[in-house]
Amino acid sequence: MLYAQIHLTLPAWVHEAVDSDRRYPGDASKVDLAIELSRHNIDARSGGPFGAAVFGPDDRIIAVGVNRVLPQSCSLAHAETMAVMLAQQRTQRARLNEPEPGVTAGPITLATSSQPCCQCYGAMFWAGIDRLLIGARSADVEALTEFDEGPLPADWVGELQRRGIEVERDLQRDQAGAVLRDYGQLGGPGY
Numbered sequence: 001m002l003y004a005q006i007h008l009t010l011p012a013w014v015h016e017a018v019d020s021d022r023r024y025p026g027d028a029s030k031v032d033l034a035i036e037l038s039r040h041n042i043d044a045r046s047g048g049p050f051g052a053a054v055f056g057p058d059d060r061i062i063a064v065g066v067n068r069v070l071p072q073s074c075s076l077a078h079a080e081t082m083a084v085m086l087a088q089q090r091t092q093r094a095r096l097n098e099p100e101p102g103v104t105a106g107p108i109t110l111a112t113s114s115q116p117c118c119q120c121y122g123a124m125f126w127a128g129i130d131r132l133l134i135g136a137r138s139a140d141v142e143a144l145t146e147f148d149e150g151p152l153p154a155d156w157v158g159e160l161q162r163r164g165i166e167v168e169r170d171l172q173r174d175q176a177g178a179v180l181r182d183y184g185q186l187g188g189p190g191y
């Protein structure tokens, strides 16, 4: 049989764990949410130790994401790509900050518990993100878990900034790293 659709879901716990009515002012509170999602995901064994969230100009959540690679048999289902895809479906915008060509609706912010891997880095260019907020570094991910984050351009931050995407790194880095460390010590995938 030829498959002609995909169906990806977040774990049911997101509805109880996330307060989608409140505002998340400032960078730290946005990354805090992404890290909380990463923690929930390993506690619930519903995917890898990564969380992300997309916020609108009013500091409210448009969508959240967690890693769903193993539960959904989908290597593309990283926290950042899940959050972006769900935000795009909710807003019906392929570029989140561009409701129609030539019209801007930013700033759109993506907060992620860990630095985007090579796949998610590429996705950032087309998603219509204005600001990228990052907790742990890829070096932390690779030191604390067995994940290989893949190759990035040497000046990956500059490549984003030259395309109008502001990058803030090392936000709540220790807290993000603590989740990675716990996941690594639990034994990694599936543990």
Ligand SMILES: [Zn+2]
Residues within 6 Å of the ligand: 078, 079, 080, 116, 117, 118, 119, 120, 121
């Ligand atoms: Zn990724």
